[in-house]
Amino acid sequence: MGPQSASALRKTNQIFEEEVVIRGNFNALESVYTENARILPPGAAMIEGRPAIKEFWQGAAASLNVTSIQLETVDVEFLGDTAVEIGRAMINTQSGSMAVKYVVVWKQEDGAWKWHIDIWNPS
Amino acid sequence: MGPQSASALRKTNQIFEEEVVIRGNFNALESVYTENARILPPGAAMIEGRPAIKEFWQGAAASLNVTSIQLETVDVEFLGDTAVEIGRAMINTQSGSMAVKYVVVWKQEDGAWKWHIDIWNPS
Numbered sequence A, B: 001m002g003p004q005s006a007s008a009l010r011k012t013n014q015i016f017e018e019e020v021v022i023r024g025n026f027n028a029l030e031s032v033y034t035e036n037a038r039i040l041p042p043g044a045a046m047i048e049g050r051p052a053i054k055e056f057w058q059g060a061a062a063s064l065n066v067t068s069i070q071l072e073t074v075d076v077e078f079l080g081d082t083a084v085e086i087g088r089a090m091i092n093t094q095s096g097s098m099a100v101k102y103v104v105v106w107k108q109e110d111g112a113w114k115w116h117i118d119i120w121n122p123s
Helices: A006-022 A026-031 A050-063 B006-022 B026-031 B050-064
Strands: A033-040 A066-079 A082-093 A096-109 A112-122 B033-040 B066-079 B082-093 B096-109 B112-122
Touching (some): A006 A026, A006 A112, A033 A050, A096 B033, A096 B096, A112 B112, B006 B112
Parallel strands (some): B033 B112
Antiparallel strands (some): B066 B082
């Protein structure tokens, strides 16, 4: 089991912010989401599994012209190999910014903390 | 610690559906949410603590003319005195129905399972 600290989560969030969103490397989502992760995006059905989640983010980043996303942990509780995070995010696009809040249930997979359940909505 | 089964959660969800939403008894939210619960409603800031949550639901039920809400557990994982539920809800109002999906982090409080973190968005 890896370190139980907010900094372990920060590392994963940074991969999402920098590698996925800024560099557009959607394969890096393998280091962000667990294999069986589920996301619950606003205005859409739940999406299950990493391949479908990759497709979702690729489509969303393109259609919204996302330029960057900043994630900020508001609160986190560790429960063994699970963690529950409440956070807020700023999604910056070519046409403006959207404030979002989220809950992520984290799991350890291959020694790294990853997003296992991910739900968000506009603030 | 109470029973770790979906039926223990069902009991609490039923209080919300019947006592709170149908009968309009918002004090019954004390049996639904933990004292320090947080809700993350779409289009609003996070709301913390039972008194503020009561106010939120009272206002939402009135302004949307909610007639009933059905909650359905899609998946639940128990982690000691915490549980993580993914679910879907149908919110019925006098002007139509809205499908919603949610994640609730449950905690045991006073021997009962209650909603501790509650976030949802439209499907």
